[in-house]
Amino acid sequence: MSAPNSAERSSALPPHSPARADSPAPRRSSRPRYTRPGRLARQAVLRISTAIVTAFYGVYRLHPVLWRFTARHYHPSFEHFARWNAWAICQQAYLDVPAYRRYLDEHDFVFDWWNLSSYQPTSKKAYVDRYSEEDRCWNGEITTIGTVVDESSGSSGKPYNWMRSKDELDTVHKNVAGYITLLFGSRRLFCINAFSMGAWATGTNTGQAMSKVAMVKNTGPDIDKIVDTLAHFGPGYTYLISAYPPFLKHLRDRLDSDGFDWDAYELNGFVGGEALTEGLRDYIEKRFVRVYSGYGASDLTIGMAGESDLSVWLRRSLVANPALRAAVLGPDEDRTPMIFQYNPLETYLETTADGELLVTLNSTAIMSPKVRYNIGDEAKIVTFPQMEAHVAGFPRLALAFERAFSSQRMKLPFVLLFGRKDSTISYMGANIYPLDVENGLYLDNPHAAAIESFKLSLLDIGNLEQRPVIHLQLREDASLAPDDRQELRAASASGVLRHLSSVSRDIAQSLDEDPTASDVRIEIHDHGTGVFAQGSSKIKNVYLVDEGDRAGAGAGGADAGAGAGGADAHH
DSSP: OOOOOOOSSSSSSSOOOOBBBOOOOOOOOSOOOOHHHHHHHHHHHHHHHHHHHHHHHHHSSHHHHHHHHHHHHHOOTTHHHHHHHHHOOOHHHHHHOOOHHHHHTTOOOOOOTTGGGSOOOOTTTTTTGOOTGGHHHHHHOOTTOOOOOEOHHHHHHSOOOOOOOOHHHHHHHHHHHHHOOOOOEEEEEEEEEEEEESSSSHHHHHHHHHHHHHEEEEEEHHHHHHHHHHHOSSSSEEEEEEEEEEHHHHHHHHHHHHTOOGGGGGGEEEEEOOOOOOHHHHHHHHSSSEEEEEOOOOOOSSSSOOOOOHHHHHHHHHOHHHHHHHHOOOTTTTOOOEEEETTTTEEEEEEEETTTTEEEEETTTOSHHHHHHHHEEEEEOOOOHHHHHHHHSHHHHHHHHHHHHHOOOOOEEEEEEETTTTTTEETTEEOHHHHHHHHTTTOTTTTGGGGGEEEEEEEEETTEEEEEEEEEEETTOOOOHHHHHHHHHHHHHHHHHHHHHHHHHHHHHHHHHOOOOOEEEEEOOOOTTTTTTTTOOOOOOOBBBBBBHHHGGGGGGGGOOOOOOOOOOOO
């Protein structure tokens, strides 16, 4: 995957294009050291300037109208300022955050004006795990009043606790509220918040943010409550259901089975927490009016970036137009990323030499500063003018670009997100990603509504050969006859192979050269059986079969079927 251009490493202000964080560690300077009075004066100016900038940012959050105005009139030159502010936040953290000062000193930090890359990136393992909560806060102090503790889902290992102060949460809520009104307006907006209301505080924060611009009911992921709410309040509202992508599918399926009057209601979706595929979006939007996704992380904040009509159009165009795909992603990139727009004034993004995302939250309101934080997501940064230039090479696409842009008119840069590296299986020299599998499962599948979730594994069939296996868990209330199960297997295998061959040249070539490459196995499991027998204590879907799943696989309930190749599955 090609990465954005490297930033300048001189002491001058950086160019407006987002930086790549792969420069060598800075050399010790031969410049004379500052005297103590000079150093104290410099530190005072730095603290005052960052406080002023944080206060200035608060102005455009005063009302959603101002937020929308800023997003629509963002100029690429602002990224000079955004990068300077990220540098200033890092330097102030070095001065006033005990853990970060020790962390940088361990890496032989040398002060260098305007050089953001002189600050060592942080991460869970290298930084969070090594220092206490207090030491990672400004001046080593936790502000308790108004602070909310968020617990990550544990999908990457053990759960983590993340503190957010009252001022920080207020910032988050105003940003989300401004973005939501840009997408859906605020006239008779009724948000039904189906995110979890437990320790994963994103659910409660979403509800609080929505309440600034809408009527809100926090149902949590309870389909019965949502069905009752829709029946009680009836048509006449612009409904917005916020949830994980799979839950929105389950809601659509349930309302279909109940004979819901879709023509009388306007239902929209706002999803987060995991990637939304275009196949699933299309499936949901056969009933919902619009569905958008947001990008955030428990480590950092919710609402770091969000989809727009333009970003959705771009993502679909990358699939439909190989030449545009090669221009934007490079000739050797087979994956299709999620595409979001983000505000560098709030969240400054960079990528490493390996294409991993580094995030700096540009505000002193963050009680435990997040500076050049690596959450392990692969990404690519493209400015708005750069994306315009890519599309301008295709006149017909350029017109469609302008039409898509005219909806929200956000001139913010793009972050192209590929997701984590640890959610794939390798087959035929190519990586198979859950996003691509999900796209294929919902591709002209007559029994898609019966699918609750899926997991991936590799099956050893002997002779040093393996085959990919897609385990499908049926909904708890699904009742499929044997012929329907066979049809589900065939449609799932066919759809996945068709989609994989369309997005991966390696797989497409393998299918041409080796008929056995089409042997993708589909195993159908009744709800809570087989590799799903252990259930899940995690909020997010887990897409890879692990040893705990295999231990429960003897519970039965699985129909092992062949893929398009026609062979029986071996165990």
